[in-house]
Amino acid sequence: MFEKSTWIRLPRNVVVGHGVRSEVVDVVDDLHLQGRPLFVTSPTPREVAADPIAADFEAAGIEPAIVTIEKATFDAVERVIEVAEAEGVSYLVGIGGGKAIDIAKLASHHLEMGFLSVPTAASHDGIVSNRGSVPDGDSRHSVAAEPPLAVVADTGILAEAPWELTTAGCADIISNYTAVMDWRLAQRLQDVEYSEYAAALSEMTAEILVDNADLIRPGLEESAWVVTKALMSSGVAMSIAGSSRPASGAEHLFSHQLDRLAPGAALHGHQVGVGSIMTAYLHQGADGIWRAIRDALASIDAPTTAAELGIDDETVIEALTTCHEIRDRYTILGSGMNERAARDVATKTGVID
Numbered sequence: 001m002f003e004k005s006t007w008i009r010l011p012r013n014v015v016v017g018h019g020v021r022s023e024v025v026d027v028v029d030d031l032h033l034q035g036r037p038l039f040v041t042s043p044t045p046r047e048v049a050a051d052p053i054a055a056d057f058e059a060a061g062i063e064p065a066i067v068t069i070e071k072a073t074f075d076a077v078e079r080v081i082e083v084a085e086a087e088g089v090s091y092l093v094g095i096g097g098g099k100a101i102d103i104a105k106l107a108s109h110h111l112e113m114g115f116l117s118v119p120t121a122a123s124h125d126g127i128v129s130n131r132g133s134v135p136d137g138d139s140r141h142s143v144a145a146e147p148p149l150a151v152v153a154d155t156g157i158l159a160e161a162p163w164e165l166t167t168a169g170c171a172d173i174i175s176n177y178t179a180v181m182d183w184r185l186a187q188r189l190q191d192v193e194y195s196e197y198a199a200a201l202s203e204m205t206a207e208i209l210v211d212n213a214d215l216i217r218p219g220l221e222e223s224a225w226v227v228t229k230a231l232m233s234s235g236v237a238m239s240i241a242g243s244s245r246p247a248s249g250a251e252h253l254f255s256h257q258l259d260r261l262a263p264g265a266a267l268h269g270h271q272v273g274v275g276s277i278m279t280a281y282l283h284q285g286a287d288g289i290w291r292a293i294r295d296a297l298a299s300i301d302a303p304t305t306a307a308e309l310g311i312d313d314e315t316v317i318e319a320l321t322t323c324h325e326i327r328d329r330y331t332i333l334g335s336g337m338n339e340r341a342a343r344d345v346a347t348k349t350g351v352i353d
């Protein structure tokens with residue numbers, strides 16, 4: 001008897017384009033959401049998007065509550081939950097980069113409320129995903145969370161954001177190549193749950209982005225369009241899989257460990273990109289696609305070395321040798337690299353001198 005079943009939860013409305021920031025009120029209306037929203041944002045996104053969107057809501061007779069968070073932590077999730085309960089809100093709107101959206105996503109899941117995702121940077125593929133990524137002591141959890149009811153991605157805002165945020169988003173997508181290699185390996189060796197559709201969508205998304213690399217240039221609003229669509233497609237792959245596996249393998253473990261060893265040194269996307277160069281080498285050796293990954297990153301101005309990340313060589317080695325402990329996720333790193341092997345891959349790929 002066939003007893004398999006799955007829930008794939010995706011946004012109902014995806015609104016992308018120039019000036020769509022002013023359509024958030026209409027989207028809320030279309031979703032029949034009643035009552036007050038709580039905006040979850042961080043300082044700069046508050047200025048560029050949350051305050052103007054709040055003014056639109058006020059003009060429509062709705063008084064939003066606003067909470068500003070600085071870091072993605074479980075304490076921040078708690079604080080948002082407390083504010084939501086104190087203010088008597090009925091839904092959340094995450095406005096900002098990956099951290100603000102993750103916090104809104106996790107809080108709305110706990111509160112059993114809907115949430116909208118309003119990215120102000122094309123810097124990460126959590127815009128539509130049903131996962132939240134939060135550090136917790138020595139670990140980094142990928143938590144099942146509420147997917148957004150709707151996404152409103154204003155390409156005008158995204159194109160005006162600092163260019164490195166967009167290149168970080170591109171690198172987060174390019175890293176899908178190695179994430180899928182790790183997923184297939186884990187399926188073969190550990191029989192982990194695997195979806196060919198999600199894997200194919202994730203790889204295709206990376207391929208389309210790389211094929212359109214010449215459209216990805218600073219100051220070009222079309223770049224924000226191309227990158228945002230790829231970020232959403234990658235998020236959908238995660239929602240289909242019910243896991244971040246299609247977009248997160250050993251290169252993400254490396255980045256999560258760098259977040260612990262060198263907090264704030266580099267953007268998430270940039271770190272996973274550099275990690276991906278090295279884990280591609282570990283999968284396929286000198287003749288594999290590591291050079292293509294490095295060249296694709298370089299072509300969109302993303303870092304390809306430790307120096308460009310602003311991280312010293314020894315921290316890269318420490319991250320490589322310890323990051324398999326971050327979470328129980330089988331990857332090419334197996335039960336860990338020793339120092340010589342780590343130095344070898346980092347040197348041969350030019351990540352360290």
Ligand SMILES: NC(=O)c1ccc[n+]([C@@H]2O[C@H](COP(=O)([O-])OP(=O)(O)OC[C@H]3O[C@@H](n4cnc5c(N)ncnc54)[C@H](O)[C@@H]3O)[C@@H](O)[C@H]2O)c1
Nearest residue numbers: 044097098099120121123124125126129131132133161268
């Ligand atoms: N849940 C998921 O599926 C998923 C996927 C990818 C990444 N993530 C998580 O997202 C985080 C990375 O996201 P991130 O790189 O956006 O980090 P972030 O949220 O810290 O944003 C980076 C910086 O950009 C600023 N910023 C955002 N929009 C701006 C704008 N328009 N103008 C100027 N500054 C702006 C933010 O305030 C912040 O200082 C990590 O915690 C990562 O684990 C989650």
Ligand SMILES: O=P(O)(O)OC[C@@H](O)CO
Nearest residue numbers: 125133142244247248252
């Ligand atoms: O599950 P994690 O490793 O946080 O990954 C989510 C996201 O960063 C994938 O691009």
Ligand SMILES: [Zn+2]
Nearest residue numbers: 125172268272
């Ligand atoms: Zn990522």
